Amino acid sequence: MKISNITTNNQLLSELKQNESNYVLIYKAGSDLSDCAFKNISEINDIEGVKIFGVNVAEIKDIHKNYNVTSAPTLLEFKFDKQIKDTKGCNTSNYFKSVFQNSLFVTNTNNNDKPQKRVTVYSTPTCSWCNRIKQYFKENNIKFKDIDVSKDQKAAQEMVKRSGQQGVPQTDINGQIVIGFDKQKINKLLDIKA
Numbered sequence: 001m002k003i004s005n006i007t008t009n010n011q012l013l014s015e016l017k018q019n020e021s022n023y024v025l026i027y028k029a030g031s032d033l034s035d036c037a038f039k040n041i042s043e044i045n046d047i048e049g050v051k052i053f054g055v056n057v058a059e060i061k062d063i064h065k066n067y068n069v070t071s072a073p074t075l076l077e078f079k080f081d082k083q084i085k086d087t088k089g090c091n092t093s094n095y096f097k098s099v100f101q102n103s104l105f106v107t108n109t110n111n112n113d114k115p116q117k118r119v120t121v122y123s124t125p126t127c128s129w130c131n132r133i134k135q136y137f138k139e140n141n142i143k144f145k146d147i148d149v150s151k152d153q154k155a156a157q158e159m160v161k162r163s164g165q166q167g168v169p170q171t172d173i174n175g176q177i178v179i180g181f182d183k184q185k186i187n188k189l190l191d192i193k194a
Contacts, residue, residue, distance in 0.1 A: 036090035037073035
């Protein structure tokens with residue numbers, strides 16, 4: 001996808017008002033994570049109706065502050081000019097694509113204003129603990145993305161690289177990896193009252 005560079009806040013506000021589905025990648029050119037996110041988003045080429053803007057904090061020093069962004073890369077999602085959520089860090093092209101397509105698993109929420117952390121479950125269809133953890137998330141109204149590492153070799157390699165472990169389930173909660181179905185750790189990270 002083409003990422004249009006933004007140089008001023010007024011330019012950004014003007015652009016956001018023209019399209020319903022907007023994303024702004026706050027990145028720092030030259031940093032490994034930011035370059036990774038920029039590259040992975042740029043590789044996506046089959047989504048229409050989405051505009052992506054880039055703000056390089058190495059050159060533009062004020063825009064990220066207007067949206068309370070304290071780390072790069074961060075992908076901000078907007079409905080017109082209203083910010084609705086953010087995704088931090090470098091994620092795979094498939095993950096970013098699912099964000100753009102709004103294809104993450106969504107359950108009914110309690111309409112509290114606190115944004116939920118990003119949750120990705122790495123699993124296989126034959127893993128009973130994987131099925132239990134996904135059921136647990138559904139029971140607790142936790143949105144999550146499920147990646148079947150038996151079918152996605154690249155995701156499997158990234159999972160092992162990040163955790164040093166091959167077993168599933170593994171859950172990425174805002175960049176923190178949880179090995180297995182560690183209910184106590186999951187509850188703590190996601191503020192689940194059990």
